[in-house]
Amino acid sequence: MHPGRIAPMLEIAPTDDPPGLRLVGEVDLDTVAELTAALEPHVQSGGEITLDMAGVRFMGSSGVQVLIRTLNSLGDRGRLVLTHPGGSVRRLLQVMGLDRFDNLEVRA
Amino acid sequence: MHPGRIAPMLEIAPTDDPPGLRLVGEVDLDTVAELTAALEPHVQSGGEITLDMAGVRFMGSSGVQVLIRTLNSLGDRGRLVLTHPGGSVRRLLQVMGLDRFDNLEVRA
Amino acid sequence: MSEAVRRTFPATAESLPGVRAFLRERAAGSGLTEATADDLLLAASEACANAVLHSGSDEFEVVWRDGPSAIEVEVRDRGTFRRRVRVASVEGPGGFGIPLMTALADRVEISEGTPADPGTRVRLTKRRSDAVRAPYE
Amino acid sequence: MSEAVRRTFPATAESLPGVRAFLRERAAGSGLTEATADDLLLAASEACANAVLHSGSDEFEVVWRDGPSAIEVEVRDRGTFRRRVRVASVEGPGGFGIPLMTALADRVEISEGTPADPGTRVRLTKRRSDAVRAPYE
Ligand SMILES: Nc1ncnc2c1ncn2[C@@H]1O[C@H](COP(=O)(O)OP(=O)(O)O)[C@@H](O)[C@H]1O
Ligand SMILES: Nc1ncnc2c1ncn2[C@@H]1O[C@H](COP(=O)(O)OP(=O)(O)O)[C@@H](O)[C@H]1O
Numbered sequence: 334m335h336p337g338r339i340a341p342m343l344e345i346a347p348t349d350d351p352p353g354l355r356l357v358g359e360v361d362l363d364t365v366a367e368l369t370a371a372l373e374p375h376v377q378s379g380g381e382i383t384l385d386m387a388g389v390r391f392m393g394s395s396g397v398q399v400l401i402r403t404l405n406s407l408g409d410r411g412r413l414v415l416t417h418p419g420g421s422v423r424r425l426l427q428v429m430g431l432d433r434f435d436n437l438e439v440r441a
Numbered sequence: 442m443h444p445g446r447i448a449p450m451l452e453i454a455p456t457d458d459p460p461g462l463r464l465v466g467e468v469d470l471d472t473v474a475e476l477t478a479a480l481e482p483h484v485q486s487g488g489e490i491t492l493d494m495a496g497v498r499f500m501g502s503s504g505v506q507v508l509i510r511t512l513n514s515l516g517d518r519g520r521l522v523l524t525h526p527g528g529s530v531r532r533l534l535q536v537m538g539l540d541r542f543d544n545l546e547v548r549a
Numbered sequence: 550m551s552e553a554v555r556r557t558f559p560a561t562a563e564s565l566p567g568v569r570a571f572l573r574e575r576a577a578g579s580g581l582t583e584a585t586a587d588d589l590l591l592a593a594s595e596a597c598a599n600a601v602l603h604s605g606s607d608e609f610e611v612v613w614r615d616g617p618s619a620i621e622v623e624v625r626d627r628g629t630f631r632r633r634v635r636v637a638s639v640e641g642p643g644g645f646g647i648p649l650m651t652a653l654a655d656r657v658e659i660s661e662g663t664p665a666d667p668g669t670r671v672r673l674t675k676r677r678s679d680a681v682r683a684p685y686e
Numbered sequence: 687m688s689e690a691v692r693r694t695f696p697a698t699a700e701s702l703p704g705v706r707a708f709l710r711e712r713a714a715g716s717g718l719t720e721a722t723a724d725d726l727l728l729a730a731s732e733a734c735a736n737a738v739l740h741s742g743s744d745e746f747e748v749v750w751r752d753g754p755s756a757i758e759v760e761v762r763d764r765g766t767f768r769r770r771v772r773v774a775s776v777e778g779p780g781g782f783g784i785p786l787m788t789a790l791a792d793r794v795e796i797s798e799g800t801p802a803d804p805g806t807r808v809r810l811t812k813r814r815s816d817a818v819r820a821p822y823e
Contacts, residue, residue, distance in 0.1 A: 361731065362735050362738060391731070393731050394786055397779075401779040421724040429634045433640075502643075503598065506642050509642040510641065513642070532587060538773060541776045633789055636779065642774070647784065647788055656797045657795070658794070659793065676800075
């Protein structure tokens with residue numbers, strides 16, 4: 334990385350198998366708009382959406398808000414699967430008790 | 442009031458015209474169960490429920506939780522009208538932005 | 550801050566009216582405006598409700614400190630702070646206590662009891678002269 | 687507490703990655719466990735997000751204080767605290783910032799800027815040795 338320059342803070346790549354997104358970087362205020370936009374078609378079509386979280390080294394409350402809004406919109410039309418969350422994301426999910434959403438699954 | 446004795450902290454009286462409840466006292470942890478029970482039949486039947494708040498000198502967050510749960514359950518089947526709230530209840534409603542519930546009306 | 554007045558209460562819901570009677574009595578002698586006293590009463594009442602609901606303590610203590618420029622109410626229990634955030638979509642409406650304290654007091658300090666060092670302490674401060682109340686928008 | 691290190695940031699969302707880089711750098715040299723550093727990073731990041739979203743300030747300052755038994759991060763802006771409580775049924779999910787700070791730090795202090803006396807200050811303290819984390823239940 335160049336000194337004084339900051340790399341794009343969240344890379345969002347679509348995945349086909351399983352259908353969803355691979356996220357790399359930080360999910361926060363400055364990147365949630367992109368994440369919301371990338372989730373939008375999946376929310377529309379419903380079904381199972383897998384977010385590969387292995388590369389997410391930070392998620393703040395604005396990221397959690399996107400997840401909750403997604404879960405609420407999906408309702409019983411679909412579910413969210415978070416795979417390979419790192420320690421700090423797991424901690425966030427745990428403190429917020431998100432495992433108790435019926436349509437969220439967290440896979441180590 | 443007798444020294445060392447505490448009067449019943451919330452009196453709940455049914456009103457017919459308008460249909461609802463007149464509350465006198467304090468709405469908090471120790472009294473919300475009674476309030477919830479008294480609201481229950483009104484929530485079941487829906488329509489407009491008027492709570493006369495003139496005698497409520499204190500309401501805490503557990504009281505607000507009951508109001509919000511009632512508003513959520515009523516949805517578009519009914520509405521809640523709070524009449525004559527005192528300064529401290531008005532302040533609570535304002536800080537919590539409850540005026541923005543579609544099915545809540547506060548009448549001075 | 551001078552003139553600390555302390556009162557201990559059993560950690561039950563039935564104590565809360567007595568807590569408020571105590572706080573109203575102190576506020577009456579303190580020269581606070583009614584609006585300021587109401588805000589402090591509600592904030593402090595929420596802190597006490599939390600000691601009742603979440604601390605696991607048998608009792609909690611309320612301390613009133615009257616200062617020249619501010620009033621402070623401290624609520625202390627002997628429990629462990631439960632580290633969680635309520636999400637309405639899962640648990641229904643709630644989690645309004647600490648947000649209300651923050652909205653109503655001018656300064657909020659929460660020192661959390663841990664298993665190794667139990668005792669949660671909530672300090673709520675209200676300035677005497679906050680004539681200008683920031684509105685809800 | 688000694689060794690205060692300060693950094694000022696523009697109050698924009700784009701500053702937040704830089705804030706976290708700063709905090710990670712400080713944490714790396716402080717001997718905190720990864721879990722403790724993560725908690726502090728998230729709590730502090732929420733305080734900074736609030737300065738960006740709600741303070742109306744042009745900039746905010748982050749202060750790192752390394753002490754023998756605890757680390758403190760302070761976030762200061764020059765704005766007025768917006769006194770409101772979010773209700774999910776009306777506004778959708780949100781209002782998680784201060785609850786997260788409370789759940790993650792061991793001590794949270796919020797001194798609120800008012801129109802007459804602007805400047806909100808959030809102080810977050812994390813003990814060095816909180817080996818025992820109270821679980822979510
Ligand atoms: N005195 C306390 N002791 C232990 N845990 C507490 C205490 N006060 C607050 N908490 C924790 O903080 C959470 C949030 O508190 P609050 O904002 O008042 O909302 P609520 O009480 O409705 O959950 C509580 O659910 C609890 O986990
Ligand atoms: N630095 C700040 N300046 C002004 N207001 C603030 C600040 N931090 C928090 N607030 C107020 O406190 C409220 C609650 O904050 P928080 O719990 O972080 O949730 P959220 O930011 O999602 O609303 C904010 O909505 C805002 O009204």
